[in-house]
Amino acid sequence: MSSVAFWLLAAMITIYVLLDGYDLGVAAIAPLIARTDAERAGTMESIGPFWNGNEVWLIAAGGSLFALFPQAYASAFSGFYLPFTIVLWLLMFRGIAMELRGQFASELWHNFWDFCFCGSSIGLIALFGIALGNLVRGLPLDRDGYFLGTFGFLLNPYALGVGLLAIAALAQHGATFVLMRIAGPPAQRGRALLATLWWIVAALYVVVSLSTLAQRWPLEHHGMHAWLIVMPVLSLLSLVALRILVARGSSARAFAASCAFLATLLVASAGTMYPYILPGYPSGLGGLNIDAATPSPTALATTVGVVAVGLCIVVAYSLFVARKMARKISL
């Protein structure tokens, strides 16, 4: 059951990245694709109805982590006190920027909040990427899973590389969303941007994948997860498909390919961690095992059931709302 809980959580985080990923990405590239005030307002509007619901996936994943793996929740959040506080402030800042921008019809006001929105979004992507990099690499932990290292430890070259890949990949994800949702000059600039971004993503992807193998050869410890080797192949295929689909102009499919690219990367990352929820560093040493971090089987089964049923309902009405609200914005 703890494995089911682990993968349920991994699925929630993956969905979070796919969904909030595009609105973070749109925010990150907004200054590059939207020039006039109206274009910027339209770019914001393209994610306006969705971003809040998207962010709830993070909040729901946090709540579920709390219920499913209380020990991991306690260890991670208290161990990384300052990084989590910074994430928190960036999230708050981003929400404020989104809500406040449209409140006054002043260009100075708009420019200020556009800058905050873009900056906080890029900061968030970078921090999430660095966090993921450190999780894959492993962390120096004590017996209860509490973090022993320093803040500087978290800024290692590998994690920074994952941070860069995250920025590039979500910017690309955001650009494909713009192609799908907006008609007009921002979409044309998005298309041009995508052509460059794609090469950056591809280069970073190759570098980071190779160093992941050097850091933590996943099959070394978990031979039974040989299927994981399929994931990088699938990511590579999705990345190639993305480029072809953009060139053909089928933007919805390109967006789907971008989703597949991110999802395969995240599933592969989760796979290298399993069965640890907080893997130890150096690789395979210590760490918080999913069985050690979970409550009793009854408690766990209840939470998994309740969360899984709830998420099915959420997916159903989110799709309903997305279909109702799906229309291209012309600028």
Added chain:
Amino acid sequence: MDVVVADRLQFAFTIMFHYLFPIGTMGIAPFIAWYTYRAMRATDTHAGAAARFWTKIFTINFAAGVVTGIPMEFQFGTNWALFSAKTGSVVGQPLAMEGVYAFFLESVFLGILLYGKRVVSPRIYLLSAVMVWLGSWLSGFFIVAADAWMQHPVGYTIGASGRIELASLAAVLLSPFAWWQYLHVLTGAIVAGGFVVAGIGAYYLLARRDESFGRRFVFSGVIVGLIFSGLAIFPTGDRNSADVTHYQPIKLAAMEGLFATTAGAPLAIIGMPDAPHKTLIDPIFVPSVLSFLAYGNFRANVKGLRAYATELWPPIELTYYAYHVMVGLGTIFLGLGALAVLLLWRKQLFRTRWLLWLLLLAMPFPYVANEAGWVVTEVGRQPWIVYGLLKTSAAVSSNVAAGETIFTLIGFVGMYFALGLLFMLLTLREIGVGPHE
């Protein structure tokens, strides 16, 4: 500074600030749904504008609520790690459910309410208003259920490692303690919503602008305000007190400033508790009423604070004053609501300017009463974080220093100050623009 004090200070500050906004959303959401429903009838031409006006006010509240709410979830892990590790399987449950069952509902359908007026049909639009309303109320329920469990833990077992484990989710969610506490919190929020709607309506009448909206808002606001002021006292407040009497007798004694165990205990209307000397200074008593309120019997024996060890006492003064502020204000709301409805019935309310002024000036006070109620609940529970099971002092993160907590607290104070200013500015601006066709 002591790390426990620093953590409590930070939590108290962030949650009291946060709580202002859920009061607004829970209180205003039903008005939006009602006006949206009315707007579907061709005969009611103003309702659509009224719904849009309150949706704007709601959105500002909701945004501020989300922004200030995320830190609450984070703090359980960052500042209260031992609490999370020991009780996460129970307390995490309603919090996860809030995200999955309530918060999604509110956020996803708010997207339609804000951006979908021209895109979706009126029925879908009404459905969205109802879903947002349902989401805000469900959200409140799950949060109160988590808190009620900390007040009166049920449905758990103690695991091998000393961890508190969930045994029955139904017991946690269906706990009568949780339901009465929730209904009391909810009625409190609706009282605030009613008085805000009435107060803004009163402003339009006093300023002689948007008067048709002013009359509409005052009308629905005072009726809702009166009904729910009543419900806040009986049965919800009364049942809540009964639960406290039964399960948390020390809190009851602190709320009432009762030091000596007394048969036929009097109710202190006024008085200043002096905890070091264990007396109530300058009290005005109503004889035997406390015994009656607590046990339904004028002769019943009520245990006083002296019957308990002082290390089990909550902070007496804070609990006592917060309780008296809440009850005093609640009584005033009932009186004000009754007076306003009486004049409404006699068709004089819209012309009685002094009462409209009172309604306008009363707006902040339901918020004060709601906050005071939470102070009674949370401070009165001390020194326990989970009543009878886990002490607050044993719940903080052992690996986070007081300095870190104070640093982030200062950050929160600065950020919330700016946020509070912006919130006021935006709300006042919406009121200034007013409801328009």
